[in-house]
Amino acid sequence: MFMKMLVSSLIRRRSRMLVALIAIAIGATVLLGMVAISFDIPRQMGREFRSYGANMILVPSGEDALVKLSDAERAAAFIPKEQLVGMTPYRYEIVRINMQGYTAAGTSFDDVRRTSPYWNVNGEWPKGADDILIGSDIAEFTRITPGTVIAITGRSGSGARFKRDMTVSGIVRTGSVEDAFIFMHMPTLEELMGDSGTAEVVEISVATSEAGLGELVSRIEAEVPGVSPRLVKRVTQSETAVLSKLQSLVFLVTLVVLALTMICVATTMMTVVMERRKEIGLKKAIGAGNRSIAAEFIGEGLLLGVAGGLFGGVCGYFFAQAVSMNVFGRSVYLDWKLLPLTAAVSAVVTVAACLGPVRRATDVEPALVLRGE
Numbered sequence: 001m002f003m004k005m006l007v008s009s010l011i012r013r014r015s016r017m018l019v020a021l022i023a024i025a026i027g028a029t030v031l032l033g034m035v036a037i038s039f040d041i042p043r044q045m046g047r048e049f050r051s052y053g054a055n056m057i058l059v060p061s062g063e064d065a066l067v068k069l070s071d072a073e074r075a076a077a078f079i080p081k082e083q084l085v086g087m088t089p090y091r092y093e094i095v096r097i098n099m100q101g102y103t104a105a106g107t108s109f110d111d112v113r114r115t116s117p118y119w120n121v122n123g124e125w126p127k128g129a130d131d132i133l134i135g136s137d138i139a140e141f142t143r144i145t146p147g148t149v150i151a152i153t154g155r156s157g158s159g160a161r162f163k164r165d166m167t168v169s170g171i172v173r174t175g176s177v178e179d180a181f182i183f184m185h186m187p188t189l190e191e192l193m194g195d196s197g198t199a200e201v202v203e204i205s206v207a208t209s210e211a212g213l214g215e216l217v218s219r220i221e222a223e224v225p226g227v228s229p230r231l232v233k234r235v236t237q238s239e240t241a242v243l244s245k246l247q248s249l250v251f252l253v254t255l256v257v258l259a260l261t262m263i264c265v266a267t268t269m270m271t272v273v274m275e276r277r278k279e280i281g282l283k284k285a286i287g288a289g290n291r292s293i294a295a296e297f298i299g300e301g302l303l304l305g306v307a308g309g310l311f312g313g314v315c316g317y318f319f320a321q322a323v324s325m326n327v328f329g330r331s332v333y334l335d336w337k338l339l340p341l342t343a344a345v346s347a348v349v350t351v352a353a354c355l356g357p358v359r360r361a362t363d364v365e366p367a368l369v370l371r372g373e
Contacts, residue, residue: 017300020268021308024346027261028312031254032342033319038250040324040332054088054115054203054232056213058220061228066091066198071226076204078219083208086114089199091189095154095182102138104152104182106189106199109133115205119178122146123170129188131169135179139171146170152182156194164192202227209243258349265353269301273357294358301354302347309346313339 058075060067069089076087088111095104109125123146126132132152134144144150146168153163166184173179190196206213213231220229317334324332 017268017272017304020265020304020350021311023261023264023268024305024308024350025312025315027257027349028309028342028346029315029319030257031345032313032316032338033323034250034254035338035342036316036320036332036334037323038247039335052118054086054205056204056206056217057230057232058202058204058227059200059230061226064226066200067202067227069197069199069202071224072199072202075220075224075227075229078223079204079206079216083206083212085205085207086111087202087204088112088115089186089202091186091199092181093154093189093193095152095192097138097142097150097152097182100142102182103180104154104184104189106184106186108186109183112183115203116174118174120173121170122173123168126169126183126185128167129185130164130166131185132166133170133172133183134168135181135183136171136173137179138182139168144168144171152192154192156192158194160194162192258345262349262353265301265304265350266356269297269354269357270360273297273360297358298351298354301350305347305350306343308350309343310339312346313342316342 058067058072067089072087072089076084088107091106093104093106094101096102112119113125121133122136138144148168149165150168151163152166153161155161172183186199187196206216208216210231217229217231220227320332320334324330
């Protein structure tokens with residue numbers, strides 16, 4: 001009977017209740033969408049920040065001068081596969097072009113494109129064993145262009161001289177120290193130097209939070225004594241600061257929308273109370289107590305809150321996907337447990353918005369209202 005009375009009351013004032021329902025649905029849409037995005041921001045932004053370079057490096061530990069690539073592989077095994085964006089080793093040796101000394105870096109170009117996507121290459125990435133990249137500073141000094149064949153000379157680790165003709169496939173520009181290096185395939189440099197399996201540094205790009213990186217560093221230090229993991233502070237700290245500000249902004253926007261929802265519902269319910277003053281007075285005159293009057297209005301608000309919350313929660317999924325695709329270019333993960341939570345929050349907000357109008361309804365004096373005053 002109580003539910004029948006609530007539904008009947010809502011239907012009789014469907015135009016006003018529709019306004020409240022839409023306000024609740026909009027609030028629920030923004031609430032679920034923002035909460036979903038807030039939970040997924042670290043994953044999304046972590047992927048975006050990986051375009052700025054690695055956030056962890058492996059360097060030799062103790063008195064070791066080089067990192068063993070086998071130790072680097074052991075360290076990378078502690079990083080979850082879904083978080084590991086890429087791992088790139090770098091080995092540096094001195095070579096000569098026309099008797100001028102330059103630093104040659106042996107690396108894996110496939111890994112470089114994952115850990116350092118900001119590299120700007122004029123030409124093509126090296127494919128063959130004798131293809132190399134040269135930094136823009138070297139290219140400007142030597143007037144070398146893509147496609148030029150140059151002779152690389154130097155001494156191997158045993159002191160033997162080597163000379164090899166190599167093709168410049170592209171010019172790399174990063175605005176950093178890479179502009180002064182020559183980059184070649186790691187196996188090629190190892191062949192020239194006569195040894196293999198080591199590197200000066202290994203860059204790792206991990207899509208996780210600063211706290212997650214700290215845990216990985218501690219674990220690698222404990223389990224792999226041959227390497228010393230270090231965080232790239234300029235990347236990790238900037239990422240943490242940006243994520244914190246974004247989550248604060250999302251939280252603030254959600255609070256503002258919920259506050260506006262409360263105001264809209266409270267205004268609508270207050271209007272309904274004013275329109276039903278005679279009805280409330282008549283009910284009190286025939287014996288209805290304040291508790292039953294309050295229960296009726298709170299029940300209407302609760303029904304509106306749950307209905308609007310469920311409808312807005314479904315809309316919130318599409319809202320979150322649209323925002324994520326437009327901002328991050330990828331879909332957002334949504335935990336469907338958020339849907340009942342959104343309905344519950346919407347119900348609480350609606351009931352809270354009804355408290356003022358309910359108090360106004362319970363203050364109605366039957367004698368005054370029935371006399372038309």
